[in-house]
Amino acid sequence: MSDRYQKIATSPMGKSLFSALGLPTPVTLDRQAKAEGDFLHGKVLVGAASGSTLLGAVTRILANSSAEICCQASAATASDVVTAAEKAGKKTTQVSTGKEDSTRFKALVFDATGISSTAELRALHDFFSPVVKKMENSGRIVVLGTPMAECDSVSQAAAMRSLEGFTRSLGKEVGKKGTTVQLVYVSKGVDAELDSPLRFCLSPRSAYVSAQVLQVGTGKENDGIDWSRPLDGKVVLVTGASRGIGEAIAEVMARDGAKVVCLDVPQAAAGLEKVATRIGGSVIAVDITAADAPKAIADALEQEFGGVDVVVHNAGVTRDKTLGNMKADWWDMVIDINLSSEERINDELLARNLLRDNGRIVCVSSMSGIAGNFGQTNYAVSKAGVIGYVQAMAAPLAEKNITINAVAPGFIETQMTAAIPLMTREVGRRMNSLSQGGQPQDVAEAIAFFASPASVGVNGNVIRVCGQSLLGA
Template identity: 50%
Template sequence: MSDTYLNLVNSGLTKKIAKQFGLPRPARLRRTDPKSIDAPLVTGPVVVLGTGADADTLATTLLDWELDVRRTMRGGRVGALVLMLTELTAPEDAAEVVDQAGPLMKALGPSGRVVVLTRAATEQDSPARAAALAGVEGLWRSVAKEVRYGATANAVVLRDGVGVDAPAALGAVRFLLSARSAFVSGQGLQVSSDAGTLPADWTKPLAGKVAVVTGAARGIGAQIARVLHREGAQVVGVDVPAAGESLASVMNEVGGTAIQADITDETTPARLIERVRERYGRLDVLVHNAGITRDKLLANMTPDRWRSVVAVNLRAQAQMNEALLATPDLSPDGLRIISLASTSGIAGNRGQSNYAFTKAGVIGMTRSLAPLLAEHSGTANAVAPGFIETEMTARIPALQRQVARRLNSLQQGGKPVDVAEAVSFLASPQSAGINGQTLRVCGQHLMGA
């Protein structure tokens, strides 16, 4: 659904009026153009701030990506700022990088990027180092609320012993610099291991992979199927028989396989595994996208509303995961499971106690599933969308919808493709070192952490 207000404040006389009266002016975000794979990764110079081996290593890699890399800059627009804060030992150590970053923030261009690299604290850290690393999180979350014109700020958080040149670290940096992360801001992606491989072709990292997407007939699920296909995957779309026509249309579009099934049926996992094995011989990616809402205040919640939401949103995922854990031979290179959570599951939402229960449950299940999949070189991660422009949100009353759109740092709703880009990133081989994480795609929604 089109955001009329966003269009008005970005064109003609209404743009001048909005500026004059100090009205919110959400920017048009730079997103991936599927028709132009040669589009630049970053629009402008990338300034890497910081000294030491980590900063040198990353700067060299960015040069290898044919970016315009600077270590300092005076004058002109900046495409991205990379703040190297991986070697802090005390709070005062951050001052030099922050001093350099301050003036450059004013030069950050539209849809610019700020990416902070830091480390996760450990129990062995001194109080001073622990304070410094905790402070970095406050820094990037605050910067994400300060940047303007569609710019974002995020962090790559490295566990102890993980190098900045680890595949998942470089993959995360590339994702956060790119247009693919347009609606991701104020987030930290933790890299826990050196696992993974960098793709030979960054435009087709999923070449040769097979991906199953539930709820693929429309909306976010259909867009996930399209992006996975764009990235090189063979896609199997699953949806209920009632959505069969839409599902067939989407699968025809991406050259995939359509499977009509009720995911709450206990026989579905075995049937799905059999079909995938028969057709492709392997399964590399499973995207749990299917979900429903049956909103009511808890005081008015009926048993069927609660049970139906739990059955689709949570129990169906659990039984599918259990079946796949029992058949590791189907995923010889390790299975990537990406589950759709929600910001409602992080902060709660009025009238959605059943939905929030299931989406918080997805996050908990993801954390528990991660080490089990890691035993077979797999990963489990979740993506938590905020307000996304879909058929469902289009039915929200107009005034309520406008308010919901503005309740994030980017002051607008996201698009289904924003969720799909995050899913595809977590499904890719270079993301193997990211496990058990929940990535919010919410424009730094003002509710929740």
């Protein structure tokens, strides 16, 4: 649905009026318009703490974009950036970043893996402080660190944890310009696995994802990938695909090259057919809580495609009441649809070996499952359970070369949120660093990132698609 406040705030007259009144003026976010392999345009400033290990991977990845790699001429590590970029076949532009310099950056990438103690955290200030005000709208900031468990000392582990506080605070400072900040912890020795996460974090696909922490580990190597159509030749099942976020997921998956199997309840068959026809997909009309649903879904996938590559568990419902007023059937229904049915479907697909090698499971949780919400004990139980399920399944699935991850949407502009009373809706929509609600496409893009065959090192992660909502962590 449309956000009238944002339309007025971004109009030429509204802009000055809203700014005079001190009201938030949300910028129009850059979003991925079409299938495209290039992920970043404009200038990207790259920096590193001394002794960092990821400059080679970072510049190699950036060399595959049309972005111009820049470094701070005065930085002690400037020559490291230049050398790494040269190896990747790209020239580096050295910039002064002084107050008088008018260069504007689309992205900042800082490799903090070299920070070996809390005393070295000053490196963050030195890199970011001179340039943070020099960002274009819808900018992208990425900080790279080492997972605490892999640190060589207590002081380094503390410093790596500090990066979370830094990225979350910075996200709040730069969000008003539509800029996002992510922290990516990269396991030692990881290189190719960084491609997909870094591309996602730097591209318009992560328009409504901010202040998130991603963990990237090792994964089985992948043969060449067509970055403009990463899901080419893949079969993707999307539940709840007849409308809302599910419809957007189906569309984004098809845009990225997948054959999409759209699933929804039989009552939604008409809408489901429309979506499937539009994207050249097929249909399964079934209630996922029905006793025979797992078998029916597995049979359909086996007969038509011989298996499935990606399963997206998006179907979900709310039945809100405060706990004292909640009937047991609403409690059961929400948990069964949002959580237990997902387990049963996965169990059937895995038992019959229908989820193929390098397969993906992506679940849809919710901010309620992280922060809790008034009147939503049943929903929050189901959505927190989704997170627990993803975390518990990550290791056993890794053994089969399958990953499982979740997205937790915040306020997304759908029929569900359109039904919220005006004032509550307005508060929900603005209470985030980007001062606006997300679009179904934003959730779909994060799911497509997890679903990509290139996201081999991304397993057991939960990212919020909430514009850095003020609620929850």
